[in-house]
Amino acid sequence: MRIIAGTMRGQRLEAPSGDRVRPTLDRVRESLFNILAPRMEGATFLDLYAGSGANGIEALSRGASRAVFIDNHPESARCIRKNLATTKCEDRGACMSYRLPEDIRRIPGTFSLIFADPPFDFTDYGALLEGISAADLLAPGGQLIVEHGFKTDLPETVGRFQRLQERRYGKTELTFYA
Numbered sequence: 272m273r274i275i276a277g278t279m280r281g282q283r284l285e286a287p288s289g290d291r292v293r294p295t296l297d298r299v300r301e302s303l304f305n306i307l308a309p310r311m312e313g314a315t316f317l318d319l320y321a322g323s324g325a326n327g328i329e330a331l332s333r334g335a336s337r338a339v340f341i342d343n344h345p346e347s348a349r350c351i352r353k354n355l356a357t358t359k360c361e362d363r364g365a366c367m368s369y370r371l372p373e374d375i376r377r378i379p380g381t382f383s384l385i386f387a388d389p390p391f392d393f394t395d396y397g398a399l400l401e402g403i404s405a406a407d408l409l410a411p412g413g414q415l416i417v418e419h420g421f422k423t424d425l426p427e428t429v430g431r432f433q434r435l436q437e438r439r440y441g442k443t444e445l446t447f448y449a
Contacts, residue, residue: 272284272285272286272294272297272323272325273297274325274328274329274332274358275297275300275301275304275329276301276304276329276332276333277329277331277332277333277334278332279328279331279332279358280332282332282357282358284323284324284325284328284354284357284358285323285350285353285354285357286322286323286325286350287322287323287344287346287347287349287350288346292322292323292344292347294322294323294325295325295326295388295418295443296440296441296443298440299418299440299443299445300325300326300329302438302440302445303326303386303416303445304329304330304333306438306447307330307384307414307416308333310383310384310414311330311333311334311335311384312334312335313334313335313336314330314334314335314336314382314383314384315335315336315337315338315339315380315381315382315383315384315410316330316331316335316337316338316339316382316383316384316385316386317338317339317341317378317382317384317385317386317408318330318338318339318340318341318386319341319371319385319386319387319388319389319399320341320342320371320387320388320389320390321340321341321342321347321351321366321388322342322347322350322351322388323347323350323351323354324338324340324350324351324354324355324364324366325354326386326388327339327340327364327386328354328355328358328360328364330384330386331358331360331363331364332358335363335384336363337363337364337365338360338363338364338365339364339365339366339367339378339380339382340364340365340366340367341367341368341369341371341378342366342368343368343369343370343371343374345368348366348368351364351366352366371389371399371402372395372398372399372402375399375402375403375405375406375408376402376405376406378406378408380408381407381408381409381410381413382408382409382410382413383410383412383413383414384413384414384415384416385403385408385409385413385414385415385416386415386416386418387399387403387415387416387417387418388417388418389417389419391419391420393419396417396419396423396425396426397426397429399417400415400417400425400426400429400430400432400448401429401430403415403430403432404429404430404431404432405430409432412449413449414435414447414448414449415432415447415448415449416445416446416447416448417445417446417448418443418444418445419443419444419446420442420443420444421439421441421442421443421444423444425446429448432448432449433448433449434446434447434448435447435448435449
């Protein structure tokens with residue numbers, strides 16, 4: 272796995288061992304960040320179910336000012352911290368261990384971009400989206416993006432969020448909310 276573009280282009284990242292983490296495919300990540308490019312400079316990025324931290328580090332590489340990584344698995348947290356050190360982004364990234372969606376209200380701050388990539392067998396999207404809305408994590412004018420299996424239907428509206436678009440990449444789909 273590598274950083275696709277920006278100041279850290281080509282930098283290799285470590286992924287947690289085993290098959291518990293399903294990293295976002297490079298082509299999906301590249302498409303996502305091409306869509307988000309106009310919003311990236313100075314953005315604050317929240318990476319939920321962060322795994323290796325590749326998406327948040329990609330955001331930092333492309334101009335985000337700060338990224339917060341949330342994952343409750345110790346191996347993922349170790350991997351994220353190592354990747355932040357490898358990319359020399361420790362001062363712009365923070366890794367926190369919370370269970371989602373249960374602990375969503377414990378996440379401090381607001382973010383201009385929120386990316387959530389729960390495991391494909393995750394089913395409680397309503398609670399996740401409602402929690403993000405209720406915790407007021409998305410800054411005004413921000414976007415929330417959820418990566419999920421293409422057979423999973425996400426709601427048109429939830430909390431204060433309205434679905435803007437969906438993009439399918441093979442068996443993966445990205446749903447954008449504002």
